[in-house]
Amino acid sequence: MIKHLLRGIGIFSGALILSLGLFMVAFLGLAGYAGYLTHQDMGAAAVPIRLLSQGLTTDAGGYTLAPECQDLLSEYSAWAILINDEGEIIWSQNKPEDIPDHYTLSDVASFTHWYLGDYPVTVWNRADGLLVAGSPPGMQWKYNLTISIAIMELLKRGIPTFFFTLLISVILLVILILHYGQKKRDRARSGWIDGISHDIRTPLAIIMGKAEALSTDSTLCGPVAQDANAILTASQNVRDLISDLNLTMRLDYAMEPLGLESVAPAPLLRALGAEVLNSGLASSLEINIAAEAEKLILRADPSLLRRALLNLIQNALRHGSENTLTLGLTTRRRQVIFTVTNAWPGLTPSQLAQLGTAPPTRGKSPDGLAPHGTGLTLVRRIAAVHKGRLAFTSPEAGRLQAELWLPSRRWYHPFP
Structure with missing residues (x-):
């Protein structure tokens, strides 16, 4: 338990660290791309202050702004002022009415780095004063660095998308890793069971052959032949157990392909009944x-369906008090129901x-129920792969009825 808990914590911690690392890489990449756009003047929201300063000249008549610079101000919906060393505006272009005409040193220090009122501004130092160009409110985000609002919108939309995409990718990666580990363990388990089964079958075949030869040897006395028959029967049970174990494992891990065919349940049940009677079971x-x-x-796999019914019959004969059986076939609520009833x-x-939940596999249950091994477990697996179920009822006192329910929806096709 502690081992699995520590393993889960380790996987979660690793996934968290990996997701944070990928998030930082994505954030730095997106920030770098935004910086590239800014340097390329893509999405720029402020008028180029250097060009504006170069276009502002003075002569005897005062200051003159070049026509192309006036076009720039119009293009950016911007305005510009020139402040002398005394803090007075000595020239302006498109100056809003709420912009003051006089500034102190602290005012200049403030708007140089931040805003002038609600207006994001850029400044350029000239010999005759400080040139200030302002943009409309809401066009720039200006705190320590100036970034276009369009770029900020890109970051705002992109970062959550990248974060959740990377988070989902990390989760999927962890799931794939766990799935790979599970598949690896399943293959190892399958190989182990196949190897053990092969190792058991070889000596078991020798035992069965020798026991059969002894049971049919007319020179042996009756008790010895009976012992040989008992060994042969026990060996056959072990062989069936190994086969059930392998098939159960393959059904559990979806390693057994279903060969679905059209199966007539009534003839199948009659054939099984005749086989049981002829075998003397x-x-x-x-x-x-x-x-x-x-x-x-x-629509079912005939070999698996036959196997399930035989297991129910053998289980009833092995654990019932009488060597008699009643096999039945009926329908209810669009379900086909095979029944095996015994005393x-x-x-x-x-x-x-207890029988309706899971058969006890070791010793006896608290209710004194004898163990049933892998037989009923296999029947449950076969029913599950056919979208059916196994149930147990008692139609009357002292009688147990096993019911194998299979859905007949889409498969209900009466003969003409």
Whole structure:
């Protein structure tokens, strides 16, 4: 538990550091791009103060602003003033009415770095005074540095987008890393189970062959032949267990492709019943198929469906008190229901609830329910991949009924 917790904290911390680092890189890149636009006069909001100063000349008649500079002021909706050393305005162009005509040293120091009133301004020092050019309010953001409002809008829209994009990218990267790790563990688990299964099958085949040969040897006495038959039966159970374990694992990790085909459930159930009787597993077997279920066609994997039904039948015969079975097929709420019913004296509601959740795998449950191994687990997996479910009911006292529900919606096609 602590190991998984520390691992989760480490992954989260790494993802957080990575996301912050990518965010800083994106921010610096965006700021650099904004600076490039500013140096290229793209989105510039202030009149070029150097050009304005060069265009302002003086002669005997006073100051004259070159026509091209007057056009610049009009283009930028700007105004300009020239302040002498005494703080008086000695020349102006388009000066707003709320701009003062006299300035102190502190006023000059203030608007040189910030604003003049609500107007963002730029200044240029000349021999005859301080040239001030102002832009309309709202055209520039001016605190320590001057950036076009258009550039600021780009930053305002771009930074959150970059941040959330990078955050989502980091989250997806973490998910991919975890998914890769999970797939790697799944492959290792699959390889381990396949290897163990192969190692068990080889000696198991030898045991089964020897046991079968001994059971059919007419020279052996009865008890020895019976022991050989018991060994053969136990070996077959181990073989089936290994097969169930492998198939359960493959279904759990979506490694078993579904071969969906059109399956007629009524003939399938009859064939399974005949197979069970011919094999001698059950001394008595009854099959009840509802009339509305006789002509149904299901879309299912026939081998997996047959495997699930056989597991239910074998589980009922192994754990039931009698060697008799009742197989059924019916429909309800657009669902096809396979049923396997057997005698189970003394079945309590708590035992029935235990069967309905998960079969005990080790020892006995608190209700005294015997273990069922991987058989019912495999049936649940097969039902799940077919979008169905496994349920247990008690139709009458002392009887247990396993129900395999499969959805018939889209697959309900009666024969003509």
